[in-house]
Amino acid sequence: MNQLTESYVDSLALNAAAIKNGKELARKNSFQQLGRAEDGTLLFGECKGSGKEPYRCSADFVNPESPVFRCSCPSRQFPCKHLLGLMYAYVSGSPFAVAEVPQDIADKREKAEKREKKKREAANVEGTAPAKRKTNKSALVKKTAAQLEGLEIAEKLLRSLVQSGLGSADKKTIKLLSEQCKQLGNYYIPGIQIAFRGLLSELDGGGERETMYTRAASRMTLLHSLLKKSREHLTARLENPDLPLDVDSPLEEKIGHAWQIAELRERGLALGDTRLLQLAFRSFEDPARGEYVDEGYWIELATGRIRVTRTYRPFRAAKHIREEDSVFDVVHTGELLVYPGELNARVRWETQTFERPDAPAYDSALSAAMRSFPEAIKQVKNQIKNPLSDKHPVLLLAFKEIAVDGEGRYALVDEQENKLPLADIAYLEQPTTHLLPLLHRRDVKGQALLAMFGHDAESGRLSAQPLSVVTDRAVVRLLY
Structure with a gap:
């Protein structure tokens, strides 16, 4: 259960209320008979409920990339607050006694393994390469x-x-x-x-x-x-x-095509195990779509590419769809699916494990940052001049210092003394530039800054709004 961190449990919750309720259960010591398997693949326990009998819940990590959660409560929310509370209790240090795997869970594991075995056998008979779908x-x-x-x-x-x-x-x-x-x-x-x-x-x-x-x-x-x-x-x-x-x-x-996983795989847009570190996150309303949008910006640690994730939650069904949130751990994806795009291609994944970010992870991010502002601006202009392209690309830029002039205007300075103006852009509707004075003095020299670009049609100027500062120790988020 090395993947079990507070950030990981947060990522499983349907919404912020579920996180709050789960943590409250753990804080109030609502669990009894907490147990864990000796091999570290199972957590289980009982939680006090409104009825006479406690709710029995378990978190099974025998397959880390696809954990199984079970609870006897009638809640339609999944994972329910009892399951979240069980895991929050574990990560907060509550004592879990080493115990045998309960027989009912052992039986369910055996049945699941038999199903997987049949699937593997069927795949071997039919061939490992899935047949391409035929177009009508x-x-x-x-x-x-x-x-x-x-x-x-x-x-x-x-x-x-x-x-x-x-x-x-x-x-x-x-x-x-x-x-x-x-x-x-x-x-x-x-x-x-x-x-x-x-x-x-x-x-x-x-x-x-x-x-x-x-x-x-x-x-x-x-x-x-x-x-x-x-x-x-x-x-x-x-x-x-x-x-x-x-x-x-x-x-x-x-135009409106909704890419299916099978289509992305068929077209070579599926990558293998990938490590991602989230650098910024925001949620906003999109009235034109009639949806809430949860948007995260990530760096692919092996390549340095800045990727974006977007989860769409229709206004009418928002309470039934898991609300995404900031992620502070490094995410390992079993498979990374990449949508057709440009500088910040949208990505998604089905399975994930987590690890705490360490110095090598931050070093990978820093080393991938662009060091030439003229080259960065060239890439941005080449993209935004296309009428159909994203007009607000995001780049990670290495800087010598964050400077401020006598009128309080900020600029990013690279090693060649090129300057890039920093300012809030209307598109984001969330100011961050005013937070720059709060940065520690060690974070305003020799680090990297994640910035979203915007072109002001009235002034004709290109500006960059700071989203976060990446150092060799942490990601200092201005937008999260």
């Missing part, structure tokens, strides 16, 4: 034709808004366009529907009009480019249904 060409042609119809509707809606002008987009007009935008949900183009909702949300957001118009114009440009690229792409697929999905850009996802 007739269904694909019909879907593609419907998508092109949807694009035509979206183009008409955008054209009507352009012709009438942004100044005429009052509440009545926005409401009418929002109702018409709902039609796009029938044409398999959810990504384009979300992009149009984002434009309408910007127009309906209030605030300073000039700023609103600037942002809305930027969204209109994006939507126009997305519609154009999507039409070219889907027309080519309609003419040739054998064309493969595009894995060289995020276009498929922007």
Whole structure:
């Protein structure tokens, strides 16, 4: 149970309330007869409940990458607070007596092993390489034709808004366009529907009009480019249904394709065991999607690539979906699945183990940081000039010092004395620059800074907002 840390238990919880309730049970010593297997693969115990009989719960780590949790309580939340409390009790140092594995759990382990054995035998008979899924060409042609119809509707809606002008987009007009935008949900183009909702949300957001118009114009440009690229792409697929999905850009996802694990594996986008360290985390609402988004930025320790994870929780079903949170341990993924993308490709994984970060992990992150600001800025500009690209890439930058001028403006300075302005960007809606004076003096020289870039259309300037500082001892988070 080396993987069992407080961060790991936090990562299992459905939401912050579950974490709080689990820790409360451990703090109040609500558990009795706490036991652990001698080989360190099982925790079990009983927890006082509202009924006469205590709840029996266990955490089985015989397969560390896929632990099994069991509890006799009726809760629909999983893992329930009793299971979380059991594990929090262990990591907090509560005494667990070495004991024999309970017979009912031993029987369940035996049944699970037999099932796994049958799966392995079946795999050996059928061959280890999974057969590629066959595409139903007739269904694909019909879907593609419907998508092109949807694009035509979206183009008409955008054209009507352009012709009438942004100044005429009052509440009545926005409401009418929002109702018409709902039609796009029938044409398999959810990504384009979300992009149009984002434009309408910007127009309906209030605030300073000039700023609103600037942002809305930027969204209109994006939507126009997305519609154009999507039409070219889907027309080519309609003419040739054998064309493969595009894995060289995020276009498929922007149209609305939801990548399946099998598709990513078939296209060589699955990596082996990977070690990741989270450098920043945030949660925010996306009204255009109608979802909460949990977003984490990670460094892949072996390659230095900055990856991003995103978990989407629809407003209506948020309480039923596990809420992600900051992770402070190094994560080992059994398999890392990489979505088509650019500087910060989105990733996901199914199984994970945890270890406490050590000096080599921080050294790996520091050594991977970019040391040339001109080269970093070149990469950023090359990405954001593409209308369909992410306009807020994130990079890890090695710096000589964090400097501040007489007017309180901060800048990052590299070894060649190149300066990069540091400032909050509107996109994040979470200021962090004001936290820089709180850094220890040893952390503002010779370290690395994770920064999100943003281009201000009004001033024409490129700025970077600090997200965290990586040192040889820790990750100092400004956004977590």
